[in-house]
Amino acid sequence: MSRLGTIGARLYRGEVGYDFVGKRKIWYAVSILITITAIVGLAVSGLNMGIEFKGGAVFTTPKTSVSVAQAQEFAEEASGHPAIVQKLGNDTLRIQVSELDTAQANTVGKQLAEDLNITGEINAELVGPSWGEQIANKAWTGLGVFMILVVVYLAIAFEWRMALAALVALIHDITITVGIYALVGFEVTPGTVIGLLTILGYSLYDTVVVFDSLKEGTKDITKQTRWTYSEIANRSINGTLVRSINTTVVALLPVAGLLFIGGGFLGAGMLNDISLSLFVGLAAGAYSSIFIATPLVADLKEREPAMKALKKRVLAKRAAAAARGESAEDASEDVPGEPQDALPGAAATAGAVVGQRGRGRGRPSPGKRR
Template sequence: MRVFHFMRYKWWFLGSLTAVTIFAFVTVFIVGLDLGIDFVGGVRMEVGLESPATVDEVRSVVRAAGVQEPVVQSVTGASATNSFMITAESMSDEQQKAILDSLGTKYGVTAGSVGVETVGASFGRETTNRAFIAVAIAVVIIIGYLSFRFEFKFAIPAIVALIHDVGLTLGIYAVSNRLVTSATVAAILTILGYSVHDTIIVFDRIRENTQFMKKETYGDMVDLSIRQTMIRSINTTICLLLPLLAILIFGGPTLKDFALALTIGTLTGTYSSFFVAAPMLVIWKEREPRFRKRVLEAQGAPAGRLDEEALASPVALTASGEAVEVAAPRRPAPSKQPGVKVPAKTAKRKTRKQQAGKSLKRTTR
């Protein structure tokens, strides 16, 4: 089994983490998220048209009716091929009627395709508070579990990986001007669980290998652990993405919001488990004296010290990829070749045996 030395580039991986952090900060706090009426309150109208229309054309009709700062999205409707979701902070009944009349005159409104939903501002604030509380509780529980199951130094890299996943997901939502709805929050909570699940698999294998690998550096142990768990994580990710892609193609607006956020989080969660949480753990653990000593001892070692020959002892790999401890090879006997220095203790023993043999010969004579 070939082991890739990913941890040699741990600082590059942390550089990508920095880039993602800057991207998320700029897009979320400067560009801004388009919050749905679930968070800010307002009116949401869905309408299906018989003739094709663009988002800009529908937005012009809505603004002409007097609606301020409307958000118009093209969605897949069950009863029409051209459906649009119109969201605004306020939209009176007269404005709704004017919008429907204008759209019906220009494009034709499909019968039974109109739906209107109103959410109060107080309910929106309550939803926002509950969302933040849910995320905060999830993070605290994750930190507590990882600190109990492993140690506190394992919890912090896992939380940084979660922030990476959620930040990148929200950043993509901000750039693409997609509405953040309650379905998006549900997807983010699912992302937290999936990402930490992937990270725990890697961390658990690292902990197991630490008990067997007594001489390798911590980076070498993490490289081996990643190699042993990568195929499993990739297969799990592919199996999860297949139904999500089906929802993105055939699902309704609410399911699509959920599936899009979860798709982004699944991909970033798989990446961050290997290349965000693991490098941070290596950098932190290698500051400990016992692992720091191994790093200093290995600085003059050849580049391929984790190849198959090196892995044969003291750790061997089974057919399933498990690391098991094997007996260390015995030291060879001192060489009798000329020019090879024999240890002092061995020389003394040989001298005593020779003297005892000579005394025995004299007595026999």
């Protein structure tokens, strides 16, 4: 078994772990800071909307040796408007100029052919802003329907607290992705909208995996006094951590290929737009499923009277064990007459940290006879 597989198995059994839930205030602070930065960037810089949303003309040139910078300069001089130039894979250029009508587009096209010293015809395509507006409206409608369906499904399959936490994580991912577009100045195109809608499913996938593990681990939780809800939630994150990392990396690799090879080297504009939003959204989704969604569920559950009472019993049991000179591991061991199916896997120290080993079920502690 590989080293990563060995670590994953030990995480699943609870032999090692990291206290994600216990340090949730740090993750909340980091997420709030990132979100505020994204919102400020969005408010100050705004989104760089593509020509499909503003209207204008798209010129496609034949094969040329003119550089992108030179073509952009010529296009802006000919049109009087800012221009976006992309070099395509066959040494042709795609020049976008906003706010041009048919007559202006014809004039600009002729001037570009002269400036770029092109003998062939420059293909000009006009784009109306109403088309982009329709796409935006449909995207908002799809986003709203998706959010509602997600909340309803998770509330039925799990519970409303998990549905609320998943919704917060989704909003968190979308806000960060849109904020990065505003801060860096990436162009927003229909491909960007497609990518944003696509990342919602990826973001939700890891969250549901952890929630399913948490649901299984908290069956009959109030019938035991070995772990609190937050501690079981933390074990659920650790138990699925390697799987989340693997699925995220596997998803990011082809997206990175589309972004850096398809968009960077081949100059495929639509591929670049879709893959860029996917890349940012996948990374944000992996973060939110581990650091936001599950800790938030633990916070909400710990407010319940039953969970508060359970926490008191667990802490009282550990305090009594400490008074007898026993370790926290001894306090977490099986007790005769106490249900042992509250948490699948081997017994482990509550809130274990990486490198700390837990004893298996039924193994006596040193100096303790059965």
